Amino acid sequence: MPKKTEIKKTILVIVLLTWTCLAHLPGLKNDFINFDDRTHLMDNPMNSTMNIDNIKRIFSTPVLGNYQPMIGLLFAIEHLLVGFNPFYYHLLNLILHLCNTFLILLLISKLINNQQIAFFTALIFGIHPLHVESVAWVSGRKDLLYVFFFILSMIHYLKYLQQGKRQFSQYGYSFVFFLLSCLSKPMAVVLPLVLLLIDYYQTDKISIRQWLEKIPFIIISLIIGIISLNIQQEAGAIQLNQHFSIFDRFTFGAFTFISYLLKFVFPFPLSAYYLYPIKNGFFLPFIYYLQLFVFLFFILLFFCVYKKNKNFTFGILFFFITIALVLQWLPVGGSLIAERYAYLSYFGLAFLSSCFVFKNKNPLSNNMTKILLVILVMVILIFSFLSFNRYKIWKNSDTFWTALIEKYPSFSYAYAMRGIYFLEEVNNKELALIDFNSGLKADPNSFKAYSGRGCYYLKETQFDKAISDFRKSLMIKPNQQEVFNNLGLAYYLSGKTDSAITEFTKAITFSNTAHGNYLNRGNAWFDAENYMKAIEDYNIFISYFPNHPLVYYLKGLCWFELKEYHYALKDIETAIAKGTVEPEVFASYARLLEELHRFKESSATLQKAITLGYNVLSSPCHFDRIEDELNKKGNKLFYEQKYDSALMCYSEALKSNSKYWDVYVNRANTLNVLKQYQLAINDYNIFLKHSYFNHQAYYWRSIARIGLGDLKGALEDLNRTLKLQPELSQANTLRNQILLEIDKK
Template sequence: MQKRNIIFSVCLILIVTFISYHSSIKNDFVNWDDNLYITGTNKIRELSLKSIVNFFTSYDIVLYNPLVSLSFAIEYKFFKLNPHAYHLTNLILHLINCLLVFWLIVLLSKKASVSFIVALLFGIHPLHVESVAWISERKDVLYALFYLGSIISYIYYLKGETLHFIQGDSKKQNDGGKKYYYYSIFLFLLSLLSKSMAVTLPFVLILTDYLNNKKINKNTLKEKIPFFILSIVFGIITVFGNQSLKNANESQVFVFSKSILNVSDQITFYIIKTIIPVKLSCIYPYLNKIGNLRFFDRIGSEFSGIFLFSPIILIFLTVLIFISVKYTKKIIFGSLIFLITLLPVINIIPIGWNIPADRYTYIPLLGIFYIIGEIFSYFYTKYNKIIKILLCSILIAIIIVFSYLTQQRCQVWKDSITLWNDVIKNYPNSIAIAHYDRGKVYQERGVYNKALSDYEQAIKIDPNCYEAYYNRGITYQTISKYDEALLDYDQAIKINPNYKQAFNNRGVVYYNKKDYKKAIFDYNQAIKIDKNYSEAYNNRGTVYQAIRNYIRALSDYEQAIRIDKYYVEAYNNRGNIYQINKEYDRAISDYEQAVKINPNYLNAYNNLAVIYYNKKEYARTVLNYSRIIAISQDNVQAYYNRAIAYYQNKEYDRAVKDIIKLQELGYKIPDDFEKILERYGKLR
């Protein structure tokens, strides 16, 4: 292989892949896990030894991927919540993975043409968009980085031959071989710390031995013992983390966890999507019962018959693969790479969510791409010029189509609305989560009629969708329809008696209705479900504060802060208690901590201004009202209060300017204050 050809191939792969994905850099966060892993969590907002230890000693939601959390924390340290930085990181990791794929296939096939095809297909295939354009799926691009690196290191170990340290045979001992063996183990560990799907690597290494004509015997398997030990350990960690998720979703997700039909359906699904990547979606319809052909809509009605006969199709393909062994190892190698790396997510080895998802194909597709690359190379070298031109034309057409589809798919991930619009367009009246997650976006934007419409559609699709009832309850609560909100929270709790958020929000409604006894009961229930539920402690504190039980209120606010040291509202509320108790220095400290965490938190600035006004420190009063105005430029109450502070500080000209601004905003100035300023002849 000429160095010039390799450099040209690599550059072309990187350029085409970057062009296909470049629009993803401009995308926003989405409310499909990004809110859980990045925008809505305080876990990544501190980068310290303590936080790093926490990453490695706790689950993130229900998953154990500490390196992913660490990467987010590093980005937050430098870029805060700038989504473009996170998207750029994902794309850079994907480009590096393309290089590693090229390198790996060069080592396996020793053909630049095969490496080029495999790496380019890996780079631009539309099924990989989810892993790259979705920030939360940093897991895929990161685990793949170390996974591929581990295989490459292992191949270098094979080339260095040998490492028989377990057996004590050192007659062919090679220190270089040892080095790459240990590199491989270390990189495998990093891959496991990024995503549990890496547990399949020991089997892939055995396949690598097979392809490299290394005898599969007792000694070969002994070399894999460290890899298998790591796989077992991380497999156990993953199963424990996913246990609660599995229990909560058993009826929806795992109905056919032992069904041959479901397994064959999923394998066929991935094969068809690889060849014909249409109607892609961030989530696909569930399987509900045998005979319910709704799952055929995953690809389109024109292909639905394929899934009905998926077991037969797979048996036929399996026979062909085994027949091919007589002629070449390459087809069975690629096929087993595809199948083995899919095992954790096709219900044979149930780990986490096991419904089909594009992201699960990030590494498995290498098997199919390898077969395609080898077949292309075989026909290209065997046949005449016309066939070569035809093959190149087909390859170029595939590259153009896939690159275009990938660019289009990146635009789907632009924001939450475009994401859920795409799901609903491809699978109308099929996926409840698409409607209630889009409804949440409309709710946040204040478009309550559209939010309610989406929640109602979600409930129509799935009458047991407690999240839809809960979110509709929030919308009713926001527009002060408390009775309707209570009905929805009641229904959510009826469906899921352990739904702590519904108890908490129902408590808020009772608080707003001044039914404090029921509010406290609901907050107690939420805390009973989750003793570390900081929001319930904070909200219970507001009830105790309302009934003037300040000791209990203070205790609850302190507990909320102990659980979540970034809880802005809890600091503000505790500051209010200190202010009531005339402990002004403590109150000021809490308010300042609140605005330190959230510089746009207006309530704390207002409370600081009130304290300083009562202390007759008018300059500081003005400063805090000015901060409110800088954030909310039409905040008439802040202008009015600042005018009073200016007046008390004898800055009459500035007081008048604020009054004039209030008049421009249509605010009615109290007569007494207007007359006072008129005495100084300053009011126009």
């Protein structure tokens, strides 16, 4: 008999996990969603490496207004193993959900000696459509992980109770898993109340001793709760300034409680967002007051029944305790209801449903049980289909936000987020602009649509328009670090370095964890020739991204400008050792080796830079269509010998973009012809700073120096020219002429 029982249990486990897995299988093909996934993963510097310092940061740095370091640690480990392949992140989510489903089977088996109730409770939990959000959404990992530790804590506490409290180690395990659950998501702080509920279910009472046993748990709950409230308030997640009264808040709590109850039985229609209602004067829509009445009636019903049916009491109280913190008594987030919040709490309702089917005391119990079982199986089949089908919405950011736009056609945030997806991930600028404009049409005060459209203009190098939109976004919602950062980029790319530094500094002030801001400000300090400040910012960035080769290169350039060549050598060699194949890095390395009089190595390194694609006659630059047209027009006028007009075109191009380095050499050549030699030399100097190995520029600068009578300087330039291009006959001829002139003197 025991062997047959074990075989039956094994079959039940296989059926349970297989059925649950099939319901959620489509999620493995899905992509990341730009609904927090980028912030948690790709843009999170704490995923960049695994070392003691980084682990300390993970446990001391909140992300998106939440303190959940276990999630950060798991993401960092996952990134180390599989990079950013979405399949593996979805796979781990599914595995965690299967583990939770199995743990619920174990928990109910220990709580109540009835395999049917345990199996169907776990199966309902495993396939319920509202749980798709937690499994399909990579950032929903926090719900999966905190529930995993939460249920383990409950199981070990049950063992502690059932083993006569002599096995104190089980109490210790329960406490450790509770702590891990809190560090995965602060919603776990309600566990002490759940443990008291288990005490009540097991002993029909709650004694003072049972309260005292929970003191260590309660202390942790208070600490984590206070930390989380402070973090969320600082991040603006708790929006106390919304225009809703205390009575409205109570009504929302009642409405959401009843809504979660109803969606357990009727899980449709579903949505990733449930927007707050619009008040008609002083009043909410009628449905909210109706559900408030239902809520009050439900409380009355509970007090009439709770002593008569222990299973009913346990199921309802478990549901209420585990969802009470997110019933919008306090306005947390922008969504009135979130399906992920029901992930753990629906365990209580699944338990209650299974008990109703298999512990019904009707005189026609057997027939009634069969009827209820048929209904339950039909419901499970429907729920499985709904869950399977729901994954289409979570396929990618396009399907996700499109579904929300179909549900809420005036939801400007959804238009903006879909626009950001089109702009950043599929590079469809036309669709992105349509969505940003649609978002602003739906809500002229949409800060997200303005910031998104600003990013569009930034990509299109329409910097004035980008700056205007970023400023409008900040007027609507101040303190957005990412918008300050983008505003800084717009100023930086338009050549307004001082303004860029100001905006990057603001971005850092509002979020010192967005470490890309330090890199951007470092670049701005570099352009402002404040090299030590640039090095400081690059060092901060490197402390979070130690494997980013180009930042070592930039830091090396700073040391070079400070003539600290040995420090420069160390950083540029580090950049090369970390795998960079950028030709500019090798060109700069060649220049540095030359300064250190390692000429043979310098020559070989320059040849490698050329092999990688380095163009010694040009320089890296950023320009848009307007500046390019001005440069081309200037070149045409130059060849037509209309030098004054050409000079104006070149100057206009540089006024528009001071980093269009090739225009400097064109303007310098024009100034040379106009015999404005010193101005020409100034432009050649700027150009050669960015194109050190351009032999033509050295040759032309030698002509300007001859014009000023600086024969020694001209000779140096010609020597440099011939070193880079020994076959340039006119340079050799001019050099010989200068040597004769010097000999005469």
